[in-house]
Amino acid sequence: MSSIEGKVIAITGASSGIGEAAARELARRGAHVVLGARRTDRLESLAAEISAAGGSARFRALDVTSRADTEAFIGFAVESFGQVDVIVNNAGSCPCRA
Template identity: 65%
Template sequence: MTQTGKVVAITGASSGIGEATARRLAADGHRVLLGARRTDRLEGLVEQIVAEGGTAAFRALDVTDAQDVRAFVDAARAEFGRIDVLVNNAGVMPLSPLEALKTEEWDRMIDVNVRGVLHGIAAALPAMRAQGAGHIVNIASVGAYEVSPTAAVYCATKFVVRAISEGLRQESGGDLRVTLVSPGVTESELADSISDPAAREAMKAYRAVALPASAIADAIAYALSQPPGVDVNEVIVRPTASAQ
C-alpha cells in the first residue's frame, strides 16, 4: 500500500466503476468519501474497505441537487481535513430512439450526467483553489467521441462533459489537474435504466464484450499517481476485442 494519502470524494460509488474505484484507491492508501443514493450499499462497501485496512466514509448523495453536492464536499473536508480529488462518476444511460419522445429520460440524463458534473466542480473548485492544488476526474464514455442510434441524448451529455473538462483544464492556471476518463463497454448497472425494449435488446448484444469495472479504476489510479507537474488529460479505455 502506498502512502500518498490523498482525500478522494467519489460520486456514484455504490456500484460499477464508482465501487471499483473506491476499492482500488483505498487499497492504494487514499482516504475515500463515497456518495450515492443507495446508502445501504455504501455502508457495506465502507465496512469492507475498513476491514481490509483502508480508510473510508460515506454520505447519501443526489448529484442533481447542488446544495447536496456542496454538503458532500464539505463532509470530505470535515472528515479528512481537505479534498484533493473529486471523481465525478455518477451517470445514467436510459437509451431510446429520439422518436420515442422519452423526454423525462432526456431530462434525467441532462440532470445527472451534465448538471451533476457541474455541481461537483462548483462544490470542489473553491476548496481546491484555496489549497493551491486539486484534481477533478470526470467520467465520460466513448460516447463523448461518437454517436450511435438510440444514444443521441446520452452521447450529447458525454460530449458536454468532455467540453467542460477541456475548458476547466485550460482555465486551471497550473494548480488544478483535470482528467477525463472515457470507458468503452464496461460491466456496470448503467444499462439497467433502459426502458425502451428495442434499445435494451440492442445493448445486450453491444455489451457482449465488456471490461471489468476495475480496469477503469486502474486508469483513474494511474492519473492520480502522477507527480504534480504531470496532468493526464484524457484516457480512453476499451475492450481489446471491441471495434466500438
C-alpha cells in the same frame, strides 16, 4: 507520477460499477475515500469492507442532481479528512433516456 497514498478522494456514484471499483482500488493504494451515492446501504457495506481491509473510507448519501446536496457532500469530505485532493465525478443523471 506522484503517489495517491494519503490523498483524500471524493467519489460520486460509489455504490456500484466503476465508482465502487475505483473506491476499492484507491483505498487499496492508501487514499482516504469519501463515498457518495443514493443507495446508502451499499455505501455502508463498501465502507465497512474497505475499513476491514485496512483502508480509510467514509460515506454519505448524495443526489448529484442537487447542488446543495453535492456541496454538502464535499463539505462532509472536508470535515472528515480536512481537505479534498481529487473528485471523481462518476455519477450522473440524464433526463433524456429513451
